[in-house]
Structure formats: C-alpha cells, structure tokens
Amino acid sequence: MRLGLVIDLDTCVGCHACATACKEWNASSPVSGPLSDYEPFGAEPSGVWFNRVRHYELGEYPASKTINFPMSCMHCADADCVTVCPTGASYKRDDGIVLVDQDKCMGCNLCAWACPYGARELDTASGTMKKCTLCVDRINDELLPPEERQPACVLACPTHGRFFGDFDDPASEVSRLTAERGGFGLMPELGYAPVNQYLPPREPKTVIAASDVKALLERGLASLASPVIRR
Amino acid sequence: MKPSLSIIFFTVSSGAGLGLLALLALGDLLDQALPSDALMQGIAVALALVAAGLASSVLHLAKPANAWRAFSRFRTSWLSREAVFAACLFPVALAYGVLAWTAEGGALRALAALGVALLAWAVLVSTAMIYASLKPIRQWYSAWTPVNYLLLGHWSGAVLLLGLARAHAAHERSFGWLAGVLGVAALIAKIGQWRAITAGARDAPTLERAIGVPKYPNEYSNKYANKYANEGAQPPGMTMARARLFDVGHSHGTFLTDEFGFVLARRNAVALRIAALSAGFGVPAAWIASGATNAAVAWLAAIVCLAGLLAERWLFFAEAQHTVRLYHGAPRT
Numbered sequence: 001m002r003l004g005l006v007i008d009l010d011t012c013v014g015c016h017a018c019a020t021a022c023k024e025w026n027a028s029s030p031v032s033g034p035l036s037d038y039e040p041f042g043a044e045p046s047g048v049w050f051n052r053v054r055h056y057e058l059g060e061y062p063a064s065k066t067i068n069f070p071m072s073c074m075h076c077a078d079a080d081c082v083t084v085c086p087t088g089a090s091y092k093r094d095d096g097i098v099l100v101d102q103d104k105c106m107g108c109n110l111c112a113w114a115c116p117y118g119a120r121e122l123d124t125a126s127g128t129m130k131k132c133t134l135c136v137d138r139i140n141d142e143l144l145p146p147e148e149r150q151p152a153c154v155l156a157c158p159t160h161g162r163f164f165g166d167f168d169d170p171a172s173e174v175s176r177l178t179a180e181r182g183g184f185g186l187m188p189e190l191g192y193a194p195v196n197q198y199l200p201p202r203e204p205k206t207v208i209a210a211s212d213v214k215a216l217l218e219r220g221l222a223s224l225a226s227p228v229i230r231r
Numbered sequence: 232m233k234p235s236l237s238i239i240f241f242t243v244s245s246g247a248g249l250g251l252l253a254l255l256a257l258g259d260l261l262d263q264a265l266p267s268d269a270l271m272q273g274i275a276v277a278l279a280l281v282a283a284g285l286a287s288s289v290l291h292l293a294k295p296a297n298a299w300r301a302f303s304r305f306r307t308s309w310l311s312r313e314a315v316f317a318a319c320l321f322p323v324a325l326a327y328g329v330l331a332w333t334a335e336g337g338a339l340r341a342l343a344a345l346g347v348a349l350l351a352w353a354v355l356v357s358t359a360m361i362y363a364s365l366k367p368i369r370q371w372y373s374a375w376t377p378v379n380y381l382l383l384g385h386w387s388g389a390v391l392l393l394g395l396a397r398a399h400a401a402h403e404r405s406f407g408w409l410a411g412v413l414g415v416a417a418l419i420a421k422i423g424q425w426r427a428i429t430a431g432a433r434d435a436p437t438l439e440r441a442i443g444v445p446k447y448p449n450e451y452s453n454k455y456a457n458k459y460a461n462e463g464a465q466p467p468g469m470t471m472a473r474a475r476l477f478d479v480g481h482s483h484g485t486f487l488t489d490e491f492g493f494v495l496a497r498r499n500a501v502a503l504r505i506a507a508l509s510a511g512f513g514v515p516a517a518w519i520a521s522g523a524t525n526a527a528v529a530w531l532a533a534i535v536c537l538a539g540l541l542a543e544r545w546l547f548f549a550e551a552q553h554t555v556r557l558y559h560g561a562p563r564t
Contacts, residue, residue, distance in 0.1 A: 016480065044483040054480045054558060056442060058472040065469070066477060069442055071558065080366065086311035087300035104300055107293025110310055112490060113232075116367035118555035121486040127294030184446040187436065187554065190366045201469070203448045 001095040002168040003134060004075050004195035005154065006177050008161035010202045014055050014068030021156030022051040022072070022132070031133045033102050036125035048123045050132040051153055065201065070162075072153070073098060073119035073132035074186065074194030081111035081120060089129070096195060097134045105129050116190050139164070167195055232368070233493045234548040241288040242358060243387075243540045245317075246380060248280030250388025252324060253351040254409070256344035258392075258402070259331075267334050269399040274328040276391060278321065281354075285317060309364060313357035320350040355384050362547075367554040369431055369564055371547075375424035379417075383511075383540055386410070386417035390515045390536045394529030397522075410519050418512050421543065425504070428550065435564045439474050441557035446470075476560030491553040495546075503546050511539025 027035050037047035051072040058065045075098050082090045082098060089104035090111050100111075100120075105128035112120040112129065120131045135151035138144060148155065154162045165174035174197070177183060183197035255273045258264055265273060289295050302318065304311040327343035359380035362371040389410035396406040439445070447469040484492075518532035552564035 019480075046481075046483050046485055048486070049481075052480055052485075054476065055478040056438075056474045057477040058444065058447075058469060058474050060473075065472075067442065067474075069558075080364075083307040084310065084361075084364070086302075086304050086308040086314065087297060088303050089297075089300070104297060105294065106297035106300060108291065108301075108310065109293075109490065110308075110361065112486075113365055113553065114367065116554040118487045118491070118558060122293055122490075124293060124486075127292075182446065184443050186443060187441060189436075189440075190554075192366075198443060198446075200443070200447045 001166050002075075002077065002195050003096045003139070003165070004167055004174065004197070005072070005134075005151070006163040006165075006174045006183060006197050006199060007070055008159075008163075008177075008181075008199040009067055009069070010199060011159040011161040012068040012070065013159055013161075014053055014066075015158065016053050017156045017158055018070055018153035018162060019049060019051040019053050021152040022135075023049055025135060025138070025152035026050060026133065029133065029137060031137055032100065032130050033123075033126055033128075035130060036123045038124070048121045048130050050119075050121075050130070052118075067201065070153075071117055071119070071186075072196070073134070074117055074192070074196040075132075075134060077193035077195060078191060080114040080192060084110045084114045086110070093136075097136055098131070099133055099136065100129050100131055102126065102128050116187055116192065117194070134164075167197075232548045232551040232553060233490050234545045235291055237287045237290040239541060239544045239548065241284040241291070242380070243284075243537060243544050244280045244287065245284030245358070246355065246384030246540070247387035247391060247537060248277040248282075248284065249320075249351040249355050250384035250386070251277040251280070251391045252320075252388070253348045253355075254385065254388050254392050256327065256347040256351070258406070259344045260341060260348070263402050263405055264331075265395060265401050266399055267331060269395050269401060270331045271328060273392065273395050274324060274331065276395075277388070278324055281317070281320070309357050309360040313354055313361065316350055316353040316357055320347070320354060323347055323350055352381070355381055368551045369435055370428045370551040373424070373427060373431075375420065375427050378420045379424050382413065382417035382420045383543070386413045387533070387536050387540055389413045390519075390533050393519060394526070394533055397524045397529060398526045400524070403522075403524075407519060407522075411516075414512060414516055414519070418508075421508075432563070435552075436554055436557060437563045438476070438557045438561065439472075441554060442474060444470065444472060444474055447472075475562075479559055487555050488559060491555045492559065493549060495549040500546065500550065503542050503549075507539050507543040507546060509539070510535050511543055512536075514539070 023035060026032065035048040039045050051070060053068060053070045056067045056069060058067060075096050079092055079098050082092050087104045087106050089101045092098050107122060107127040107129065109122060112122065120129050123130045138151060139149050141149060150164045154164045163174050163177060165172040167175055169175060177199060178197045181199040183199050185194035185197055251273060255270060264270060289298055292298055301311055301314045305315050323343060323346045327347050330340040330343055356377055359377035363373065363376035366372050393406045393410045396403050515532045515536040554564060556564060
C-alpha cells in the first residue's frame with residue numbers, strides 16, 4: 001500500500017479550507033497531540049500546521065497565472081526524515097504513512113532539516129516534531145461512514161481539488177488521475193520518491209484565435225488578448 | 232539555516248577535543264609520546280572540550296528528557312552513530328589516560344591508543360555526515376563537509392598539542408611540522424568548500440523546479456505571449472515561465488521561517504570569512520612560526536584559533552540554504 005494525496009493545481013482556488021480543516025481535526029488528534037498555537041490572540045500569532053497553502057505567480061502581468069499551492073507531508077516512499085531520526089520516533093507504516101511517535105521524539109530537528117518540503121514543524125510547547133498523519137485516525141475508523149473515512153483536508157476542499165487513495169492500486173482514483181492528467185511529485189531529483197502527486201493546470205481553452213489576438217493588440221487591448229492564445 | 236549557537240559551539244569544541252585526542256594517541260603509537268604529565272593534561276583538556284561540546288548539543292534539543300533514546304538507531308542515523316561512538320570514546324579514553332598515568336607501556340597501551348584514535352575519528356566523521364547527508368541543503372551535501380570537519384578538528388587539536396609539547400619541551404619540531412601541514416590542509420579544504428558552494432550556485436534548485444513549473448502545460452501564454460503573437464510565432468509556453476511568491480499564506484513567522492529563513496548579508500559574509508581565516512589560521516600560524524614556548528601565549532593562540540573556527544562554523548550554518556526557502560519565495564538556493 002502507498003497511501004497519499006492527489007492535489008489538483010487546476011481547480012485549487014487557494015481558499016485554505018484544507019489547511020484549516022486539518023488544523024481543526026488534528027488539534028485534538030490522538031496521534032500527534034494538540035497543534036500548539038503561540039500567541040493566538042496576540043500581535044504576532046503563530047503555531048503548528050500540517051498543511052500550508054502558498055500562492056505563486058507565473059509569468060508577468062498581463063500574461064500571468066496564479067498557482068495556489070497546498071503542501072503537506074508527501075509520505076515519501078524513500079523518506080530520509082525516517083532514516084535520519086536517531087530515536088526511532090519517526091517511522092513509516094506498512095500502508096506508507098509516515099508518523100512521529102510523540103513519546104520518543106527528543107526535538108532535535110534533524111528530520112525537519114532532512115525534509116525538502118517543510119512538512120515537519122517543531123511544536124515548541126511539547127518539544128516534539130509534528131507532521132501530517134494523513135488523518136490516520138479517520139481513514140481507519142470503522143465507526144465513521146465509509147465516505148467519511150478520508151483525510152479532513154480532502155473532505156473540506158470546496159473545489160474537489162484533493163483526492164485520497166492508494167497509489168499502488170492502478171485502478172484507484174488517485175492512480176487514474178495521476179496517469180490521465182500528467183501528475184508529478186515535487187523535486188524528484190532529490191530521490192525521496194514523494195507519494196503525493198500534483199496535477200498541473202489544464203491547458204487553457206480556446207476562446208479566440210491567434211489572429212484575433214493580433215487585432216486586439218493593434219487596438220491596444222493586450223490584457224484581453226493575453227491569457228487565451230492557442231496554437 | 233539558523234546559526235544555532237549550541238550546535239556551533241558543540242562542533243567546534245568537540246572537533247578540537249577529538250582532533251587533540253586522535254593526535255595524542257597517534258603520537259604515542261608512532262613513538263612520539265608526550266611525557267606522562269603532559270599526556271594526562273592533553274587527555275584532560277581534550278575530554279573537557281568534547282564533554283562541553285556534547286553538553287552544549289543537548290541544549291539544542293527541545294525535549295532533552297528523551298535524549299537517551301538517541302542511541303537506538305545506530306544502523307540508519309548518523310546522529311545516533313555519533314552518540315554511540317561518543318559514549319564509547321569516554322571509557323576508552325579514560326582507560327588510556329590511566330595507562331598513560333602509570334607510564335605503562337606495551338600492547339595494552341598501544342591498543343587503547345588505537346581505540347582512542349579510531350573512536351575520535353568515528354565521532355568526527357559521524358558529526359560531519361549528519362550535515363553531509365542532507366540532500367535538501369546543497370551547501371552541505373558534499374564530500375567537502377566531512378573533509379572540513381576532519382581537518383579543522385585536527386588543525387585546532389594540533390595547535391593545542393603543540394602548546395603542550397612546547398610547554399614540556401618534547402617533540403616540538405615534529406609537532407610543529409604536524410600542525411603546519413594540518414593547517415595548510417585545513418585551509419585548502421575550507422577555501423575549497425567555499426569555492427564549491429559558489430560554483431554550485433549554477434545548478435542550484437530554483438523556485439520553478441520546486442513547484443514543478445516544467446511539468447505544466449506548454450500551451451499557456453507566458454510573459455512573451457504578446458511579443459510572440461505580434462511576430463506571428465508560438466509562445467514558448469508555461470514551462471518556461473518564471474515564478475515568484477505571490478503570498479506566503481501565513482501572517483507571521485512559522486517554525487519553517489525561523490529555522491530556514493535566515494539570510495546572511497553579503498557584506499557580513501565577507502567580513503566573517505576574513506575574521507575566520509585570520510583568527511582561525513593567521514594568528515595560530517604566526518604563533519607556530521614564532522616558536523614561543525610561553526604557556527599563556529600558547530593558550531591565547533589556541534583560544535583565538537577556536538574563536539576563528541566558531542566564526543567559520545557560524546558561516547557554515549548561515550550560508551546553508553534549505554530547499555524550504557524556495558517555497559517561501561527564494562528564487563534559488
């Protein structure tokens with residue numbers, strides 16, 4: 001088994017619902033304890049999150065595109081965060097989920113240094129490392145209705161841009177989507193074999209022809225012409 | 232990377248102590264042993280440096296109560312190996328010290344000396360490999376890292392050893408040459424590492440690679456679109472687009488920005504490199520060349536050397552750029 005997420009960069013609108021749903025569910029997680037907040041009502045609120053959404057701009061205005069980019073643990077097949085751990089607190093389950101045993105962690109930060117994606121955050125209140133559990137306390141909970149046995153982030157996504165499943169099963173939705181849409185893992189050159197896959201933005205739809213673009217440009221309407229060029 | 236003072240002190244202090252221990256033991260094996268009292272002093276200073284370093288490293292832990300568990304993953308973790316080797320080093324070094332104190336000769340003392348040298352090297356290499364095995368930090372993920380840790384530890388250890396030798400008027404010439412050779416080798420390694428970091432900037436990971444832009448469809452009209460359309464040519468597509476951080480998604484600092492966000496001003500980097508070279512190498516080299524036998528001057532030279540290496544180690548952290556910085560908007564590492 002190789003459990004993980006597919007994240008659709010085409011439909012993600014960057015609303016942070018996945019991140020806040022994650023924070024809400026895992027705040028009382030039996031797996032990793034509370035996600036501490038520091039000065040939550042102070043001047044500079046901060047805290048531990050498993051999932052963070054960042055926003056990037058590609059190209060330059062007017063021919064630019066915004067990419068919303070949620071990132072959490074990739075549950076790498078070859079996870080250096082596990083091998084560098086000196087205490088055995090970090091471990092990988094048979095189903096592929098990477099977890100931290102909060103009772104064993106000594107808070108040395110080495111796993112966070114070994115993770116290229118910033119998936120691990122030290123909780124300075126507990127002195128231990130915290131990370132995405134893939135909602136292991138949801139996906140295996142047989143008291144939940146089957147359709148709710150998914151990570152909180154997947155259930156919360158309002159644009160249906162997140163999918164959960166087993167990448168070792170070629171018939172699963174995540175495997176199918178990855179194959180169909182050209183899904184990719186982040187920074188494969190580092191050799192961690194990240195399991196989570198990102199679906200690139202879809203090709204833009206043809207709205208006007210390139211010849212019309214030229215006409216629009218001649219009329220000084222570059223902003224109308226820019227995002228819709230197609231060969 | 233955030234220059235963490237506890238780790239900087241640990242690696243410099245332990246490095247010097249381990250270098251001194253290895254050289255003392257090797258000198259013994261190669262028939263260049265210091266007199267008994269000098270050897271005892273040397274072992275005491277070396278073990279004090281290593282112990283102070285290890286104590287400092289515990290300060291880095293967020294939950295030191297679990298530190299004892301660090302002995303449990305010897306097979307995979309360099310940090311665990313470092314802990315195990317360091318724990319083994321102390322009894323062996325103490326046994327060697329007792330044998331040296333009783334002026335015992337023979338095979339047992341040689342065996343203890345060999346054990347001290349091998350364990351000192353094992354700790355030094357393990358410490359270095361903690362950093363050299365981290366793929367997300369290109370400045371560390373290199374053979375230069377263990378070479379530097381080994382040579383800088385032995386260089387500072389050799390300065391201490393020469394101080395002892397001169398104070399006791401024993402083997403001054405051979406240890407003087409040893410210190411000189413190690414100093415030149417360490418200097419070459421340090422400058423080589425700095426040059427490799429600069430040269431590696433060409434192939435450094437970029438923000439575009441980090442978020443997979445080359446995997447995006449080629450149909451997207453990027454910044455050249457209008458120009459290309461005007462010329463009747465095809466735009467190069469989204470795969471070629473430059474990316475920039477639009478919004479980082481958090482309002483204040485996080486663990487990630489605190490740990491990986493440190494930015495070193497170029498001006499400070501140059502000043503610190505000059506300080507590291509002049510204090511870490513220049514001052515002790517002048518002392519070696521001067522032939523001064525005064526114990527106070529020897530201590531001063533050693534302390535200035537260690538201060539220079541502290542600046543060097545601070546730079547080792549400050550100049551290291553983790554790939555997490557890319558996701559926070561750095562164009563390259």
